[in-house]
Amino acid sequence: MSKVKIVRLTSGEELIAKTEETDTTVKLKKPAIIIPAGKDQLAFGQWLPYADISDGIEIELKFIVFIVDPAEEMTAQYEQSFGSGLIVPKTGAASISGAPMPSLKLTD
Numbered sequence: 534m535s536k537v538k539i540v541r542l543t544s545g546e547e548l549i550a551k552t553e554e555t556d557t558t559v560k561l562k563k564p565a566i567i568i569p570a571g572k573d574q575l576a577f578g579q580w581l582p583y584a585d586i587s588d589g590i591e592i593e594l595k596f597i598v599f600i601v602d603p604a605e606e607m608t609a610q611y612e613q614s615f616g617s618g619l620i621v622p623k624t625g626a627a628s629i630s631g632a633p634m635p636s637l638k639l640t641d
Contacts, residue, residue, distance in 0.1 A: 537608045541598040562589040563615045
């Protein structure tokens with residue numbers, strides 16, 4: 534099963550993608566490059582937009598510096614932009630148990 538991860542390449546590029554790891558390679562599916570976009574902001578850009586990598590791309594481990602889990606907000610934004618398009622609510626955001634939800638108060 535693919536998991537969304539941040540992958541830093543030896544070239545310095547940081548990618549976010551669904552990954553599948555083997556002993557010698559990492560397969561990136563729907564990779565996006567992480568781009569600094571101002572103070573405390575990041576943006577995603579399509580990585581290799583000129584290539585057909587719809588089946589993914591395999592990168593040898595020797596070209597990878599590290600692989601880490603992204604923050605929940607980054608995963609949700611990636612999924613919305615490059616994944617299924619679904620927005621995954623944060624854990625505990627909705628009540629299934631029937632307990633009352635906090636009310637929202639709209640102000641002017």
